[in-house]
Amino acid sequence: MSTATEQDVIDLLLAQHNQIKTMFAEVAAARGERRRELFNDLVRLLAVHEAAEEQVVHPAARSKAGEEVVEARLHEEDEAKHALSDLYDLGVDHPEFDARLAALEKAVVDHATHEEREEFPRLRQETSPERLRRMAGAVRVAEAISPTRPHPGAGESATANMLVGPPVAVFDRIRDVVRDWRQSNKD
Ligand SMILES: [Fe+2]
Numbered sequence: 001m002s003t004a005t006e007q008d009v010i011d012l013l014l015a016q017h018n019q020i021k022t023m024f025a026e027v028a029a030a031r032g033e034r035r036r037e038l039f040n041d042l043v044r045l046l047a048v049h050e051a052a053e054e055q056v057v058h059p060a061a062r063s064k065a066g067e068e069v070v071e072a073r074l075h076e077e078d079e080a081k082h083a084l085s086d087l088y089d090l091g092v093d094h095p096e097f098d099a100r101l102a103a104l105e106k107a108v109v110d111h112a113t114h115e116e117r118e119e120f121p122r123l124r125q126e127t128s129p130e131r132l133r134r135m136a137g138a139v140r141v142a143e144a145i146s147p148t149r150p151h152p153g154a155g156e157s158a159t160a161n162m163l164v165g166p167p168v169a170v171f172d173r174i175r176d177v178v179r180d181w182r183q184s185n186k187d
């Protein structure tokens, strides 16, 4: 049951923008196996975040913020996914990893800034609070299958294990889950 105080989709996505920035810094600061784990967490978080935006936010924003704005955001998301794949293939111990992670961080932060300036305000202005709260379900369903912060020492769940791997596969898996949610919720 929705309540007026429940966070809407934009609240959740803004919080994730901050979480994404923090995780880039954590990956950059870590080394070895810890860096690999944190990089996998970053892949899952970005996959959750961009899947929700791709499936519910960008389609809703198309008529409000304009085709060009939305197409530019989708293009940036696609580029980020491929840059993540290149980093995954390179490996966290490669001498070029740091410089390429920093370049991706800049691109992802710029992308988030564009969304916050050009897309989210129009969406919030022109969409009912009730619908924005319903759209938050897309973020929650993706987070439910893809915990980005397993409890330390608890071991990874079967779900999390399944979602470790090439970024393109992780993105596809989470996108399918959010798409199923959207189709069964008609939003
Ligand atoms: Fe995005």
Ligand SMILES: [Fe+2]
Pocket: 013, 017, 049, 053, 111, 112, 115
């Ligand atoms: Fe975003």
